[in-house]
Amino acid sequence: MTFDITRPAAFDNRVTRDLGVEIPIVQAPMGWIARSRLASAMSATGACGIIETSSGELDAVKDEIRKMRDLTDKPFGVNIAQAFVRDPAIAEFVIDQGVKFVTTSAGSPTKYTGVLKAAGLTVYHVVPTLTAALKAVDAGVDGLVVEGGEGGGFKSPTPVATMVLLPLIRSKVDVPIIAAGGITDGPTMAAAFALGAEGVQMGTRMVSAAESPVHNNWKQAIIEARETDTLFLNQRHSPALRALRTEKTEALVDVEHNVFGDFGNALDLYFGGDMNAAIALSGQVAGRIESIESVADIVAETVRGFAETVARLQG
Template structure:
């Protein structure tokens, strides 16, 4: 059940929702080959912020996905520019031309695109894994930060810091709004992020397993079946590191001294073909808390409901 404006918690009327133009401060993570129109439009339609990825490097396909979003939803959506994987220097200009109003930048310096995007009137958030990176992004003029703990899936700092430590640290040192990422899957974890200073959350692994996610059912089921201990952190001798599901392929790469991106494998055979050993299946530790494949609208609606229940319960405890 999708939340309606009348049922939204008061905490959702904040800088993040106003800047992004959404009702619900939940952002879908920009996962390569996954964060495309099928998933992102469902997130936007549910009142949150759908994001189109660029980390796949397939910019022609990504550009088509951005155009398709306009046919699938009239709600706001954003685009991520993953700088380490975008080879087209005109990507910022393309995003601006498409009328996109919200951009997240990641996997590179916040100074590369921030000024160009902001001069065109866009809202820019940069993804950061450390306090130092957060301060650099603020100095570069970003509108906000996505603070990503090391328990999250995908590209990580080689020296990961948990969300419980990193989020309040960054929030205590910056004045821009913060979206929390890493370990967020429901209303309770969203409420915890707000308690630590966030004004929004980003969901990755939870959205990979959603009914509208384009990945093969084998991957969704692997997330559902996973324990909280069933991820590994790869590539810690290089950057970025990678958090992924524990499979035969990833277990063999745990102690690799070389850059494991050379062994990433055939992504499409994994993502769309369901061969769990064909490539590295990126996933966060929160897979251990996901027990079913559910529609995006239900995930977001239940998150909003539970968030409100948790906040009300804590307020009640405090008044006794």
């Protein structure tokens, strides 16, 4: 079937139906970054913005979820990052806010899936391995976010690239999949669909977006990065981290101890622009990002590039 981006239902699949969106592109739930300013801009395009909890600042996060109602009437989601959420009532709060889509990560898929689904929410769990994917499906999740090791942020200490992980999991499960790791434009989205995904998630691309709240120094570091300018840290512990190459991260490459103790002052990095104040998380795809663009332009260019790639493959 020919893909026609002029049709409103061009992306009609299980992910768009589960999330209630028009475009199956999800903005990653990055700590301190994935808040109402960025998430509402994403949802306004017809794609899906996500509010984070991995910062651990639950009072602030709750305010950000409330703000979304004033900023957009479009669907959005919330990520519950279990390793960083200390309040077990977070699920009830999300339910009470009328949120319909939740991703769970950094913990067992059995912890919140039951209570969220009982309240009528759709739950996708983030997985870095086939074993984790099978466990999540057994726990009753509605879908998976399959996260390749080239992506930025918290990772499995034994990373598997999206090109290998995505088709492997697709061959073993029948739930809808959102692909993450290495996704930045239409061709990479089309590649993910060819490997079995029905949606994609963008992280690093959204850190560099105009609506991203991070300091311009970080955005410029992404734009100037080469494809070799990320480092994989904390491999002897869990989770590992993929981050931009800086003086700080280069000093942490071969350490034996858990580098979370050396993470640094995140706010000085995120909002103060000191690139060595903390670990600047980033995916390898930083090497392909060349400009700061609005979320609307990123989504529109991705959809257009997806359509052009599909048309080219159709001959």
